[in-house]
Amino acid sequence: MFDYIVNYFNILLAYFNGLSILPYTLILITMIMVPLLILVAYYTYAERKIIASMQGRLGPNVVGPKGLLQPFADGVKLFFKEIVIPTDSNKFLFLLAPIITFTVAFAAWAVIPFDSVLVLSDINAGLLYILAMTSLGIYGIIIAGWASNSKYALLGAMRSAALIIAYEIAMGFSLVGVIMVSGSLNLGDIISIQKGSFFNWLWVPLFPLFIIYFIAGVAETNRAPFDVAEGESELVAGFHVEYSGMGFAVFFIAEYANMILISALTAILFFGGWLSPFSVESLGTFAVNDFTNNIILFFINDGIHWFILKTLFFMFCFIWFRATFPRYRYDQIMRLGWKILIPLTLVWIFVEMLFIHYKIGPWFN
């Protein structure tokens, strides 16, 4: 049955393939964007519910059953609010900034492989493209901070400008580690070299790099404990202090889309993306009947559900960190970045060189 659905999907894709390239791509983009926006909406809901339960509160529970319509209520509220443009601000840049952040946050999804076939554009420099897109997001923040004509926003922009240098390098180096194993910048290739079982995934040989990548990812998305650019208790809201209504909402959506992106990337680079943690051959066949057999096999086999499951786990970690940690001071993040993360990645890249030289384990042969 599931094969049938997948087949149907492929037929559908083939049909779209017949269309000329522009409408075909547009349809694919919609197919990524719409679920992603819904996921962002419910990510905010999940965040509020999960943090609430960690703190012994109830969380949103009024709008809709169990508060499930809360994200839409928030969305409608923000949509109808006035967009206030501060006096003496640079109007063009002020409005451009959220657009940059938003566009870049979603553009990065173009190269994410959801499945062995489901990828919008399977380009060879996928990883470089992602690095480029995620780093561009910081421009939105800096421009927003500068264009707001507010001292708090300016400080927020200054902090994030200083920070990007600290964590982007560590992030780049940890990706170098991944590229060294895969020998390719294509995300699909990076996943396929991790084929096998749970221990074939790259988190085993690259464990320190995985940790560093995720830490840098949290810093890049401006989330606790690295949320200094918007640090509620210090800079009120930092770079987006002057934004209201949709301007704020767009920043907000971009932030959450970025968090999902980082989670997805961690799943892809270190946890084998859509690969199943079980090796199907070792499990044998379940001879109950064909139908249940198929269902079980479908879940055990590689597929998009594994990718979603892994991504959800890392998304949960983001929320978990927020409920647990105090906030770093921004010079301390820089110290962490320069004095701990970067040297550690360099050392591990060296260790990895030895791994490769001696062809160790299932990963480097």
Next chain:
Amino acid sequence: MPDIKSFTMNFGPQHPSAHGVLRLILELEGEVIVRADPHIGLLHRGTEKLAESKPYNQSIGYMDRLDYVSMMSNEHAYVLSIEKLLEIDVPLRAQYIRVMFDEITRVLNHLLWLGAHALDIGAMSVFLYAFREREDLMDCYEAVSGTRMHATYYRPGGVSKDLPLNMPKYEETKWKSKKEVNKLNEAREGTLLDFIENFTDRFPQCVDEYETLLTDNRIWKQRTVDIGIVSKERAFQLGFTGPMLRGSGIAWDLRKKQPYEIYDLLDFDIPIGTNGDCYDRYLVRIEEMRQSNKIIRQCVDWLKNNNGPTISDNNKITPPSRDEVKEDMESLIYHFKLFTEGYCIPKGEVYCAVEHPKGEFGVTLISDGSNKPYRLKMRAPGFPHLAALNEMVNGHMISDVVAIIGTQDIVFGEIDR
């Protein structure tokens, strides 16, 4: 090259970490503070002047509203000063009740401080954990006085009512099922003292829980260790009191050094710090919560075994009981006089201080022999602390300003009065 000017920033009064209405003018070089200039007075309500126009007892309620997170401790200093001028005795049971509620207040205050301080530094969960326990203590306030915050419970000569024999209970709502409500009400079946006893049993574990999130947390340590150091000498010179002074390593506590009420009968320790930084003050306050818990427990044990009057029977100062008013002519007169004119205090001047959760809270009372104070002056512990803010934040960064405001445990009710 143009002149490089420092960056002036208005921190507050509308700022999430301004702890109410602190307006702080910061001069920055980058993010480093060159000068911090606190402006006060945005919460000035003229308490001292108001008290001059009211009979003594009517100002007790104003005292709650000074430092609005340690309500009963404020009342205590005021009531003590009146008692000292009147030279009346307070029954022992009332003294125990007052001390118990002083310590409950200290825990209340320190819990709010802990939550707010952690929230300022970015750890948001501690705030809600602290408020979970605060809720129970607020219920104790409610049980004795009918209000959760501004209790107006202490009276010259004792306390207004004896401890109640039952606790307010939760009721079933749309959000709380019968089962949850029953669980919440479990500890509330007995008397107030049973409830407090139950609280003292579980509170140390709650403090451990807060500590697991903060004490050994690297980020917490990075944010508080060596931030806002005040040396022993400077702490003396700046007029620090309370945990701010003890954090710098000086074992000064009015409960030990000038014992009032029954503090000399109780067994407790004063924690002190060594380094005088935010982290030491954090540890001092955490330990103070544990010590307060110990004191509360001792008071509960005593109060359970000893009955007696809770207010002086001098009916010139304290109202006679309702029954007496109905039957006894003289009591009726006392009652009438007390609730119209109040009582007169002999001419004189007095200073009374208590170890308030934030430091030494003192009341100077000058009486000209009438039924209203001639002059009432409060010594708010937060005032000298705030005055030292500039010195403490100098050379630190904006994030540290937030941590230092938090460690000072500032409440504007008492500073602006």
